[in-house]
Amino acid sequence: MPAAYSFTDSKALWAEAQQLIAGGSQGTRQPEAEEAPIYFERAKGCRMWDVDGNEFIDLLCSIGPILLGYAYDRVDDAVRAIMETSFQSSMNHPIQLELARILIDYVPCAERVRFLKTGTEATQAAVRLARQITGRAHVARHGYHGWADMFKRGCGIGTGVHHGSWDTVYEFDGTAAGFYDLLGPDCGGISVAVDGGRETGYRRFDAYCTYRRIGGYEVASGLSTGRHTVTVTVDSASFDKRAILFEHNRPDYDEHPDRYDGLWWYLGGILLNGHEVNR
Numbered sequence: 528m529p530a531a532y533s534f535t536d537s538k539a540l541w542a543e544a545q546q547l548i549a550g551g552s553q554g555t556r557q558p559e560a561e562e563a564p565i566y567f568e569r570a571k572g573c574r575m576w577d578v579d580g581n582e583f584i585d586l587l588c589s590i591g592p593i594l595l596g597y598a599y600d601r602v603d604d605a606v607r608a609i610m611e612t613s614f615q616s617s618m619n620h621p622i623q624l625e626l627a628r629i630l631i632d633y634v635p636c637a638e639r640v641r642f643l644k645t646g647t648e649a650t651q652a653a654v655r656l657a658r659q660i661t662g663r664a665h666v667a668r669h670g671y672h673g674w675a676d677m678f679k680r681g682c683g684i685g686t687g688v689h690h691g692s693w694d695t696v697y698e699f700d701g702t703a704a705g706f707y708d709l710l711g712p713d714c715g716g717i718s719v720a721v722d723g724g725r726e727t728g729y730r731r732f733d734a735y736c737t738y739r740r741i742g743g744y745e746v747a748s749g750l751s752t753g754r755h756t757v758t759v760t761v762d763s764a765s766f767d768k769r770a771i772l773f774e775h776n777r778p779d780y781d782e783h784p785d786r787y788d789g790l791w792w793y794l795g796g797i798l799l800n801g802h803e804v805n806r
């Protein structure tokens with residue numbers, strides 16, 4: 528980056544934002560580097576100008592949606608035109624149908640559409656739809672899907688995320704239950720309760736956890752025939768991973784401590800002697 532770049536005004540606005548905006552940023556992103564632009568006041572095509580007058584090319588297209596470039600005249604003219612003849616209303620506008628027809632035409636698997644306003648809303652709707660159609664409760668996920676409780680990792684006092692939205696609860700008809708999971712450096716602990724009984728803690732991290740491998744655990748066996756419920760809660764309490772690793776594995780921890788940051792549980796599959804009862 529040329530030495531001439533300065534971010535003085537961006538930094539001043541960011542400092543003020545700490546007092547005015549929760550988390551400082553309206554977007555999902557916090558500034559990731561000390562010397563980087565934070566506030567932009569103008570964009571056209573692929574170019575953006577920050578409040579300090581620096582010019583950039585946005586190679587990410589605003590993380591996706593700005594496919595045609597910023598302030599694309601045909602789009603902006605159409606928005607201006609509709610603003611002059613319509614208004615924000617809870618009623619419908621015929622243009623919704625026009626867009627729906629175009630999307631169905633372009634997206635091969637789309638039969639009908641539903642417009643939502645944010646990614647978080649859309650991912651929650653997708654999960655509800657999947658549960659409704661499949662009649663199944665569990666959802667496999669990876670990566671960022673928005674800030675809804677159900678997509679947040681772990682729980683714990685102070686995060687505001689109720690563990691109920693994250694617990695894995697499964698009901699089954701049978702006599703034994705267990706799971707396959709993925710162990711690795713970023714794994715944490717879980718607590719398991721069978722039929723609402725006492726919670727037992729299981730560390731999904733052990734002395735070998737410098738690499739990923741498949742694990743498994745039997746959480747209940749020899750149960751009486753009939754319906755049982757298993758509730759798994761991901762623990763948010765951190766623990767001393769270095770102390771758990773074998774002596775010869777500790778250099779890996781010392782070299783890459785960030786690899787060990789997580790407290791995840793990667794559930795692969797549920798094992799049952801019996802069958803799951805879909806709820």
Ligand SMILES: Cc1ncc(COP(=O)(O)O)c(C=O)c1O
Nearest residue numbers: 555645646647648650671672673
């Ligand atoms: C894959 C994915 N899902 C959901 C979201 C959340 O979208 P929003 O911030 O509009 O709620 C994002 C945002 O970056 C995303 O990348």
